[in-house]
Amino acid sequence: MHPIRKQRLYVVLSILLGTAVAAFLVFKGLSENINLFYSPSDLKKEKISVDNQIRVGGMVKKDSINKENNSLRTSFVITDFEEDLLITYEGILPDLFSEEAGIVAKGKINEEGTFIANEVLAKHDENYMPPEVAKTLKDKK
Amino acid sequence: MNRLTHYLPLALFIVLVLGLFTFLDREESDLRSVLLNKDFPNFSLSRLDNAEIITKDDLLELPSLLNVWATWCVACLVEHPFLMELKNESRIKIYGLNYKDDRNKALKLLDRIGDPYELSIFDKDGKLAIDLGVYGAPETFLIDNEGIIRVRHVGVLTPEVWEQKFNSVLSKLKEDEK
Amino acid sequence: MIVEIGHIFLIGALVVSFIAGFSPLLRFLTKDNFYYMVIGPMNNLVCLFIFLSLISLIYSFLVDDFSVAYIANNSNTLLPTYYKFAATWGAHEGSLLLWIFCLCLWSTTYFFINRQKDEEFVALTLSVLNQIIFAFIAFTIFTSNPFERILPVVPIEGADLNPLLQDFAFTIHPPLLYLGYSGLAVPFALSLSALISKKIDSVWAREARPWSLLSSGFLTLGIALGSWWAYYELGWGGWWFWDPVENAAFVPWLISVAMFHSLIVTEKRGIYKNWSILLSILAFAASILGTFLVRSGILTSVHVFALDPERGVFILAIFSYFILGSLIFYSFLNNKLPGRSTYNLTSKEFGFLLNNILLVILALSIMFGTLFPLIYEALNDGDQISVGAPYYEILILPFALALSILQGVGLYLSWSSTKQFNFLNRVAIESFSIFVILSLLVFFIFGTLSWGTFLAIAMFSWIFSGNLVDAVYQSTQLQELKSILIKRFGMISAHLGTAFLILGVGIVTTFSLERDVVLQKGESYKLGSTHFIFKEIQEAKRLNYSFQSADIEIREEGLIDQISPEKRNYLSSNQVMTEAAIKPTLLQDYYVTLGEQVGDGTWTFKLQIKPFIRWIWFGAILIALGTFVSSYRYVKRL
Numbered sequence: 001m002h003p004i005r006k007q008r009l010y011v012v013l014s015i016l017l018g019t020a021v022a023a024f025l026v027f028k029g030l031s032e033n034i035n036l037f038y039s040p041s042d043l044k045k046e047k048i049s050v051d052n053q054i055r056v057g058g059m060v061k062k063d064s065i066n067k068e069n070n071s072l073r074t075s076f077v078i079t080d081f082e083e084d085l086l087i088t089y090e091g092i093l094p095d096l097f098s099e100e101a102g103i104v105a106k107g108k109i110n111e112e113g114t115f116i117a118n119e120v121l122a123k124h125d126e127n128y129m130p131p132e133v134a135k136t137l138k139d140k141k
Numbered sequence: 142m143n144r145l146t147h148y149l150p151l152a153l154f155i156v157l158v159l160g161l162f163t164f165l166d167r168e169e170s171d172l173r174s175v176l177l178n179k180d181f182p183n184f185s186l187s188r189l190d191n192a193e194i195i196t197k198d199d200l201l202e203l204p205s206l207l208n209v210w211a212t213w214c215v216a217c218l219v220e221h222p223f224l225m226e227l228k229n230e231s232r233i234k235i236y237g238l239n240y241k242d243d244r245n246k247a248l249k250l251l252d253r254i255g256d257p258y259e260l261s262i263f264d265k266d267g268k269l270a271i272d273l274g275v276y277g278a279p280e281t282f283l284i285d286n287e288g289i290i291r292v293r294h295v296g297v298l299t300p301e302v303w304e305q306k307f308n309s310v311l312s313k314l315k316e317d318e319k
Numbered sequence: 320m321i322v323e324i325g326h327i328f329l330i331g332a333l334v335v336s337f338i339a340g341f342s343p344l345l346r347f348l349t350k351d352n353f354y355y356m357v358i359g360p361m362n363n364l365v366c367l368f369i370f371l372s373l374i375s376l377i378y379s380f381l382v383d384d385f386s387v388a389y390i391a392n393n394s395n396t397l398l399p400t401y402y403k404f405a406a407t408w409g410a411h412e413g414s415l416l417l418w419i420f421c422l423c424l425w426s427t428t429y430f431f432i433n434r435q436k437d438e439e440f441v442a443l444t445l446s447v448l449n450q451i452i453f454a455f456i457a458f459t460i461f462t463s464n465p466f467e468r469i470l471p472v473v474p475i476e477g478a479d480l481n482p483l484l485q486d487f488a489f490t491i492h493p494p495l496l497y498l499g500y501s502g503l504a505v506p507f508a509l510s511l512s513a514l515i516s517k518k519i520d521s522v523w524a525r526e527a528r529p530w531s532l533l534s535s536g537f538l539t540l541g542i543a544l545g546s547w548w549a550y551y552e553l554g555w556g557g558w559w560f561w562d563p564v565e566n567a568a569f570v571p572w573l574i575s576v577a578m579f580h581s582l583i584v585t586e587k588r589g590i591y592k593n594w595s596i597l598l599s600i601l602a603f604a605a606s607i608l609g610t611f612l613v614r615s616g617i618l619t620s621v622h623v624f625a626l627d628p629e630r631g632v633f634i635l636a637i638f639s640y641f642i643l644g645s646l647i648f649y650s651f652l653n654n655k656l657p658g659r660s661t662y663n664l665t666s667k668e669f670g671f672l673l674n675n676i677l678l679v680i681l682a683l684s685i686m687f688g689t690l691f692p693l694i695y696e697a698l699n700d701g702d703q704i705s706v707g708a709p710y711y712e713i714l715i716l717p718f719a720l721a722l723s724i725l726q727g728v729g730l731y732l733s734w735s736s737t738k739q740f741n742f743l744n745r746v747a748i749e750s751f752s753i754f755v756i757l758s759l760l761v762f763f764i765f766g767t768l769s770w771g772t773f774l775a776i777a778m779f780s781w782i783f784s785g786n787l788v789d790a791v792y793q794s795t796q797l798q799e800l801k802s803i804l805i806k807r808f809g810m811i812s813a814h815l816g817t818a819f820l821i822l823g824v825g826i827v828t829t830f831s832l833e834r835d836v837v838l839q840k841g842e843s844y845k846l847g848s849t850h851f852i853f854k855e856i857q858e859a860k861r862l863n864y865s866f867q868s869a870d871i872e873i874r875e876e877g878l879i880d881q882i883s884p885e886k887r888n889y890l891s892s893n894q895v896m897t898e899a900a901i902k903p904t905l906l907q908d909y910y911v912t913l914g915e916q917v918g919d920g921t922w923t924f925k926l927q928i929k930p931f932i933r934w935i936w937f938g939a940i941l942i943a944l945g946t947f948v949s950s951y952r953y954v955k956r957l
Binding site: 011014015034036 | 554711
């Protein structure tokens with residue numbers, strides 16, 4: 001083969017190989033690591049398997065935060081103004097977590113319909129509401 | 142072959158941009174009219190021309206139109222003559238929702254080209270607009286006598302749109318009243 | 320008054336940058352070289368105007384002029400003076416102005432280095448830069464003006480700067496990052512100028528290289544500082560979250576690294592010209608996307624774009640103008656470039672090609688992951704998703720591995736075709752010895768090993784031997800070694816930097832310990848081999864916040880120390896913030912966050928031990944140092 005042809009072949013082949021590997025990883029990564037977002041009303045409507053890691057979001061209801069004494073366990077209720085959802089979490093809550101703050105929790109739902117969170121996020125800006133939460137609340141208000 | 146590869150990046154970019162625009166368009170056409178046939182949301186905002194705070198109850202003349210506009214919105218100027226026509230022929234009252242705008246600029250513009258609105262609500266931060274699910278300006282809503290949103294239109298309000306989307310509903314409302 | 324002066328300077332800069340940006344058109348029509356000669360001085364005038372404009376905004380911050388909306392929203396009389404100063408770039412509007420100022424610094428530096436050079440080429444480059452400056456000043460004035468007043472009712476007190484941003488690292492993080500972002504405009508402008516004047520050659524490549532190196536260096540520092548800030552300020556001990564803001568800086572970084580490697584080949588061998596030009600366009604595109612889409616909040620959701628049509632359309636217009644414009648120039652002005660040289664699979668050229676393919680594909684995949692939630696939302700009728708960190712971790716590992724392998728041997732490959740492969744044996748033996756020694760050391764320190772650590776240590780050893788150890792081993796005389804080290808200092812430093820970074824990341828991700836605990840006063844908790852003892856808690860007040868602080872004693876073999884994590888309540892915004900306490904040592908950090916009171920004298924804490932975390936930032940500093948030294952060499956030779 002002509003050297004320049006050959007050279008071009010190498011280039012094209014390595015680009016194709018690189019892209020194929022990346023496409024494979026992107027596909028694999030996306031199929032395993034997408035966390036769907038649900039509002040409390042969505043959860044009422046849809047049955048979610050107890051094994052699925054999902055994200056839920058809404059506003060923390062007033063007077064619903066319940067902290068156990070001498071323990072890291074907290075439970076609270078979030079709402080989208082239509083349905084409520086009980087969440088329990090064991091660990092330190094973020095600074096901006098408070099009543100009537102918009103939050104997003106990551107975790108799984110159990111048989112009784114309680115959400116067991118392994119991560120609770122309240123974004124680090126008091127004016128900021130996580131976009132999904134803002135949208136959920138807006139849709140329902 | 143070589144020539145072709147030269148145009149490849151340009152072609153890719155154009156496809157990308159076109160794709161992006163169709164996305165945004167889709168978003169527009171797929172609008173889920175969240176508030177259709179629901180109560181007009183409550184609000185408490187100031188008037189455009191003075192600092193007086195107004196609420197939903199100040200929208201006295203119903204049925205009426207609520208038109209979302211802004212000085213930065215070019216398409217709003219396009220529909221402006223038709224809004225003036227609606228006002229001058231007293232076909233319906235129009236309330237304005239001045240959206241994410243500068244108060245002085247807005248008042249100056251109305252002075253210059255004429256004010257089709259009974260009054261304008263000054264919504265600098267887009268608070269009411271968010272409740273209404275406004276995607277941009279212009280948008281027009283028809284509110285019936287009970288304060289319920291009956292029609293929503295995104296984009297320029299033309300005489301054709303008026304005939305097709307608004308007038309039929311409006312005449313039906315008037316019949317029901319009788 | 321000062322505010323109006325600043326505003327007028329900004330408008331003045333708008334006008335002058337417009338003239339400077341488009342005066343090549345006049346030159347084209349009149350053939351009068353005068354229109355080239357004025358561009359340089361006008362460019363400097365723009366820089367001066369922007370500087371004065373920025374100064375007047377800073378001044379207004381210092382004197383608490385709350386009649387300015389931007390200041391009222393981001394500052395406050397209680398704020399310490401230093402933070403009033405830094406609050407200038409605490410939010411969107413002011414940071415735009417800073418961005419423009421950074422770009423002006425680049426364009427003026429370019430002018431002073433090149434004023435003796437080819438008039439047309441320099442004038443064209445400066446005019447492209449001024450078009451960019453013009454576009455962003457227009458964006459600032461029309462959509463995000465920091466000088467806008469709130470009249471007639473002036474607030475007496477401002478809303479305060481977000482407490483998270485009241486931190487030294489965060490005050491210098493944006494300027495560094497922006498120097499990096501805006502620096503990418505220079506290679507972009509050079510490419511356009513070269514396309515137009517048909518001078519795409521080695522000289523052009525040599526000229527473009529220091530600028531891409533410098534931008535890369537500043538991006539490295541900016542990203543590292545951001546990560547360091549997140550580590551100690553967010554209070555969770557995380558140092559990289561793969562969130563859109565971080566990715567938006569990481570993507571241009573990857574592309575700029577690809578670019579300065581590709582430019583080496585263009586300079587030395589006269590090939591990959593098209594590729595280098597495309598990379599400079601891609602890097603600039605990524606930089607616009609990075610700065611503006613993220614800062615203006617548009618990347619969070621399609622919805623934001625639609626809700627703020629003005630900014631969104633403006634950004635799209637700017638983006639399309641520059642990228643579409645440059646691609647049109649690329650497509651139509653690009654003659655078949657001469658100077659092909661042949662190479663085969665074992666050549667240095669091919670090594671660089673692989674490096675570029677890997678870096679660019681990695682960058683594009685990260686960008687895809689960042690934008691995917693938007694695409695998904697648009698396609699699925701508003702359903703929202705997020706792409707988790709594991710996506711990026713799966714993605715980056717094989718690429719990092721391949722790049723490290725290249726990094727270790729790339730140095731020994733010859734142009735065109737490599738004939739001798741002795742180096743493979745040498746590097747393999749050297750790196751294996753280092754690998755064994757390091758693995759034993761790590762095992763000795765942590766008492767355990769995992770696949771992840773093995774991999775990280777292997778990558779470290781390979782890069783380390785390929786870049787440094789072999790040079791030491793091969794040189795027979797001290798003099799020889801010295802000259803090699805000096806000659807290659809930039810490259811060695813940057814490559815070793817990546818090696819340290821990889822080692823740090825590998826060890827901190829596998830050996831970190833973390834535990835949320837409830838402690839009563841006097842109680843202690845044992846994490847790993849360390850005792851954390853809760854001694855005391857007290858309350859007090861400082862200038863603009865009140866706080867509670869806990870005294871925690873750390874006890875370990877050969878180490879007794881006390882640290883005090885705090886919980887602050889900022890008075891003017893009533894915002895609560897945890898301030899983690901960190902005890903750094905050479906090998907690991909002890910990291911304690913104060914939670915809340917859950918009983919009488921009982922509090923919750925998050926205790927963490929982070930081994931080798933500092934090596935990550937140390938690596939980043941080495942990388943930046945390497946790029947700075949290399950670019951300095953190039954500039955000196957110009």
